[in-house]
Amino acid sequence: xxxxxxxxxxxxxxxxxxxxxxxxxxxxxxxxxxxxxxxxxxxxxxxxxxxxxxxxxxxxxxxxxx
Numbered sequence: 001x002x003x004x005x006x007x008x009x010x011x012x013x014x015x016x017x018x019x020x021x022x023x024x025x026x027x028x029x030x031x032x033x034x035x036x037x038x039x040x041x042x043x044x045x046x047x048x049x050x051x052x053x054x055x056x057x058x059x060x061x062x063x064x065x066x
Contacts, residue, residue, distance in 0.1 A: 021050060025040070041054035
């Protein structure tokens with residue numbers, strides 16, 4: 001066990017069109033026992049930046065990276 005079985009993306013509700021792109025996004029994985037955060041990105045100010053270009057605020061490390 002321990003492999004990634006499921007990935008989910010949690011996103012806040014879409015802001016109104018005039019607000020631009022801002023908020024936070026987290027990628028989650030199920031490890032067989034619980035959900036684990038894989039990566040989190042955030043854009044606190046609305047600057048019309050696509051979410052895939054937001055700064056990464058957290059990234060999980062694999063055991064081989066430790």
